[in-house]
Amino acid sequence: MIYREAGQFKTTYAADQAIFPIVQDRVFVAVLLAAAFLVPPLAANEYWLQAILIPFLIYSLAALGLNLLTGYAGQLSLGTGGFMAVGAYSAFKLTTAFPWLDIIVVFLLSGLVAAGVGIVFGIPSLRIKGFYLAVAMLSGLVAAGVGIVFGIPSLRIKGFYLAVATLAAQFFLIWLFNKVAWFVNYAPSGTITAPPRTVAGVMVTGPEATAAVRYVTALGLVVLFAWVAKNLVRGRVGRSWMAIRDRDIAAEIIGIRPLRTKLLAFAISSFYCGVAGAEFVFLYLGSAETLAFDISLSFLVLFMVIIGGLGSILGSFLGAGFIVLVPIFLTNAPHLIGIGMPVALQKQIELMVFGALIIFFLIVEPAGLARLWQITKEKLRLWPFPH
Amino acid sequence: MSKILVPVLALALLAGPAASAVFAQAKEVFIPLLVYRTGPYAPSGIPIANGFVDYFTLINERDGGINGVKLAWEECETQYDTKQGVECYERLKGKGPTGAVVVNPYSTGISYQLIPKAPVDKTPILSMGYGMSASSDGRWFPWVFNFPTNYWSQASAVIRYIGTQEGGLDKLKGKKIVHVHHNSPYGKEANPTLETLARQFGFELTLLPVDHPGQEQKSTWLQVRRINPDWIFMSGWGVMNQVAIKEAAAINFKMDHFIGNWWSANDSDVVPAADGAKGYKGATFHAPGTSFKVFQEVVAPGTSFKVFQEVVKNVYDKGKGAGKKEEMGEPLYNRGIVNAMFAVEAIRTAMAQYGNKPMTGEQVRWGFEHLNLTDKRLEELGMKGFTHPVKVSCEDHESSGPILVQQWDGKKWTVVSDWIQPMREVVRPKIEAAAVEEGKKLGYTMRDCSKEK
Numbered sequence: 001m002i003y004r005e006a007g008q009f010k011t012t013y014a015a016d017q018a019i020f021p022i023v024q025d026r027v028f029v030a031v032l033l034a035a036a037f038l039v040p041p042l043a044a045n046e047y048w049l050q051a052i053l054i055p056f057l058i059y060s061l062a063a064l065g066l067n068l069l070t071g072y073a074g075q076l077s078l079g080t081g082g083f084m085a086v087g088a089y090s091a092f093k094l095t096t097a098f099p100w101l102d103i104i105v106v107f108l109l110s111g112l113v114a115a116g117v118g119i120v121f122g123i124p125s126l127r128i129k130g131f132y133l134a135v136a137m138l139s140g141l142v143a144a145g146v147g148i149v150f151g152i153p154s155l156r157i158k159g160f161y162l163a164v165a166t167l168a169a170q171f172f173l174i175w176l177f178n179k180v181a182w183f184v185n186y187a188p189s190g191t192i193t194a195p196p197r198t199v200a201g202v203m204v205t206g207p208e209a210t211a212a213v214r215y216v217t218a219l220g221l222v223v224l225f226a227w228v229a230k231n232l233v234r235g236r237v238g239r240s241w242m243a244i245r246d247r248d249i250a251a252e253i254i255g256i257r258p259l260r261t262k263l264l265a266f267a268i269s270s271f272y273c274g275v276a277g278a279e280f281v282f283l284y285l286g287s288a289e290t291l292a293f294d295i296s297l298s299f300l301v302l303f304m305v306i307i308g309g310l311g312s313i314l315g316s317f318l319g320a321g322f323i324v325l326v327p328i329f330l331t332n333a334p335h336l337i338g339i340g341m342p343v344a345l346q347k348q349i350e351l352m353v354f355g356a357l358i359i360f361f362l363i364v365e366p367a368g369l370a371r372l373w374q375i376t377k378e379k380l381r382l383w384p385f386p387h
Numbered sequence: 388m389s390k391i392l393v394p395v396l397a398l399a400l401l402a403g404p405a406a407s408a409v410f411a412q413a414k415e416v417f418i419p420l421l422v423y424r425t426g427p428y429a430p431s432g433i434p435i436a437n438g439f440v441d442y443f444t445l446i447n448e449r450d451g452g453i454n455g456v457k458l459a460w461e462e463c464e465t466q467y468d469t470k471q472g473v474e475c476y477e478r479l480k481g482k483g484p485t486g487a488v489v490v491n492p493y494s495t496g497i498s499y500q501l502i503p504k505a506p507v508d509k510t511p512i513l514s515m516g517y518g519m520s521a522s523s524d525g526r527w528f529p530w531v532f533n534f535p536t537n538y539w540s541q542a543s544a545v546i547r548y549i550g551t552q553e554g555g556l557d558k559l560k561g562k563k564i565v566h567v568h569h570n571s572p573y574g575k576e577a578n579p580t581l582e583t584l585a586r587q588f589g590f591e592l593t594l595l596p597v598d599h600p601g602q603e604q605k606s607t608w609l610q611v612r613r614i615n616p617d618w619i620f621m622s623g624w625g626v627m628n629q630v631a632i633k634e635a636a637a638i639n640f641k642m643d644h645f646i647g648n649w650w651s652a653n654d655s656d657v658v659p660a661a662d663g664a665k666g667y668k669g670a671t672f673h674a675p676g677t678s679f680k681v682f683q684e685v686v687a688p689g690t691s692f693k694v695f696q697e698v699v700k701n702v703y704d705k706g707k708g709a710g711k712k713e714e715m716g717e718p719l720y721n722r723g724i725v726n727a728m729f730a731v732e733a734i735r736t737a738m739a740q741y742g743n744k745p746m747t748g749e750q751v752r753w754g755f756e757h758l759n760l761t762d763k764r765l766e767e768l769g770m771k772g773f774t775h776p777v778k779v780s781c782e783d784h785e786s787s788g789p790i791l792v793q794q795w796d797g798k799k800w801t802v803v804s805d806w807i808q809p810m811r812e813v814v815r816p817k818i819e820a821a822a823v824e825e826g827k828k829l830g831y832t833m834r835d836c837s838k839e840k
Binding site: 191294 | 422425433462473477481495499502503504520570571575576596599821825828830
């Protein structure tokens with residue numbers, strides 16, 4: 001009844017092609033954005049901002065990046081944690097080397113560095129002649145020889161093979177940051193710490209920065225990048241990604257260059273992940289070691305994308321929300337209903353319930369939470385008269 | 388389906404943090420406990436957490452709290468993971484009538500995260516024998532305490548011990564020493580001091596990192612075999628310790644030349660290697676655990692440390708123990724007891740200054756800074772000889788306490804050395820230099836201790 005587009009006539013192409021063609025959607029998104037910018041900084045306490053909302057936004061950005069690569073371009077990647085680490089460490093190096101540089105610029109630059117690294121590690125995704133060489137080089141750095149032996153049979157399985165190559169990226173990058181003390185400015189502990197930095201006179205990073213400011217910074221970046229991503233996937237670039245994903249040979253025949261398309265997907269995805277990684281240290285953790293970016297982070301972001309919905313911008317947010325918020329809720333739930341239990345037991349139960357929930361959602365809707373949302377909207381259009 | 392799910396989820400998410408708004412009663416001080424009773428670090432995490440809780444229970448049950456102010460605490464599971472640690476800290480820091488008065492991160496990684504937050508939240512950090520060594524300089528890090536001694540002091544004391552075993556520090560020249568360490572801020576912490584000492588005494592140092600979580604160490608021990616070191620020093624944690632000790636036994640390394648730091652010498656570390664672990668040594672800054680059998684024979688009738696008697700009487704006999712009675716006396720359990728005692732004594736010191744009421748984090752910070760645990764006080768606590776006296780000052784938050792070396796004989800730990808002094812003349816200048824560097828990173832300035840009260 002409320003959600004009905006009757007009477008909304010599109011008289012221009014622009015109106016017809018808008019991201020949100022229906023007025024109700026536009027109003028909803030506008031209200032949501034306004035609320036997101038205004039309500040939490042004013043109303044939420046530090047626990048909400050620091051432990052729930054900021055990580056949610058940062059994970060959303062990382063999931064968004066991976067979704068562009070895996071969901072839209074069909075390139076399975078397990079290197080997200082590594083690319084996020086590149087973003088974090090380059091942001092640290094940049095801001096300590098050039099303290100006068102605006103921290104937002106630092107975030108973006110470190111995203112670019114991550115994109116560069118992403119391209120390098122994306123090379124194996126191309127079926128070009130230097131292929132064996134690339135595998136040999138990359139995996140040789142990680143564990144000489146072994147990678148080649150395992151890499152050759154996997155050439156035939158494109159998706160999983162690629163996952164192995166990106167896995168090499170993951171392990172190699174983490175090893176690199178752990179090994180080379182230059183990346184941490186020779187700190188004996190190997191920890192990077194976010195130094196205090198301001199944007200337009202307001203403290204954004206470091207211990208003195210308020211949670212509200214950090215929240216707004218993270219939100220601003222994620223909104224900007226979601227908007228860019230949404231437009232990207234609706235345009236020529238996104239369509240060529242989807243063509244490659246759906247059938248690469250057919251895509252090649254209609255004139256899409258696999259090399260450029262795949263590398264671009266790697267570059268843009270890594271850029272997003274890099275920015276997310278920089279935010280991860282500067283806005284969320286405050287200080288981090290390489291362990292924060294280990295393989296489990298890559299899996300976490302991949303699960304967000306799968307649960308949220310492959311090939312969906314909204315899905316990235318829903319997936320991040322699910323994976324960040326549900327465990328925290330489960331931790332707090334026993335207290336809420338007044339059951340006191342040992343923390344170890346509680347943690348085990350949390351893991352079990354969380355696992356069961358993931359399976360449940362994947363059975364109910366294998367296409368992810370975004371699809372559930374879509375179905376809801378379709379039903380809402382007919383409501384309350386379904387016939 | 389989705390029509391039900393969406394509102395349910397939304398409701399669930401809204402309700403979540405409401406749980407954190409549980410208010411404690413007035414006459415209490417609240418202490419958050421970041422524990423890890425699950426995951427790869429649980430073997431180390433459980434005894435510490437139990438020791439902590441048992442001592443707090445003892446204070447509440449026997450004395451009715453500290454000068455009438457009860458101790459309140461809440462455990463939060465971190466799995467030794469920094470991200471979960473932050474969530475726990477944020478959730479618990481505001482609880483109790485005066486907020487968290489001291490936080491024990493029990494992870495060097497989490498300590499690094501909380502150090503910048505401490506002055507902002509006005510919550511002192513007690514990272515007892517771990518965390519950032521540079522924070523021992525109280526002029527730069529007023530909110531962080533890592534007494535009775537830190538990793539750098541420990542490394543120097545262990546080298547001194549090796550020196551005495553070899554017949555003098557000058558005999559170290561040309562000896563091969565390997566540092567097997569957890570590849571994390573914690574494990575790397577001792578490296579700079581070891582490197583300095585290697586240059587000074589001319590021994591050959593090899594650093595062998597083991598990646599988290601440390602279940603796979605074949606390549607590390609292959610290297611150890613190739614190097615064939617005279618001594619091995621280990622900074623391990625959790626499951627890494629058991630694996631390393633088993634691997635060392637498998638290559639027939641002389642176990643009495645293998646010394647773990649104080650986080651690598653618990654019962655749970657040596658028991659899996661069975662007889663192979665016999666002779667393994669570990670550093671400690673309090674008396675080692677007596678296994679329960681010994682405890683019964685020696686301790687139960689007329690215990691050597693009164694504190695255990697009291698814990699049994701007031702905690703376990705009332706059915707309020709956190710763990711099993713048999714596990715009392717494990718080194719890490721004892722460490723939990725010592726750590727809890729330091730926190731309690733600091734609060735007591737603060738009360739002597741500010742009155743017997745619930746203290747704030749700022750007041751407890753003052754208490755830590757003026758903590759003076761004499762032998763006499765330790766005797767009153769039933770801990771004489773259990774740990775070394777400690778005196779904290781504005782400049783020195785570490786107090787470079789001496790260490791003991793304990794050895795595993797296949798059944799129990801026994802102390803095999805006197806109190807070994809760290810090389811303060813080597814370590815302190817390094818700490819001061821590192822404090823300047825780390826402090827500047829955070830935008831701190833040095834405070835003038837002569838102006839402090």
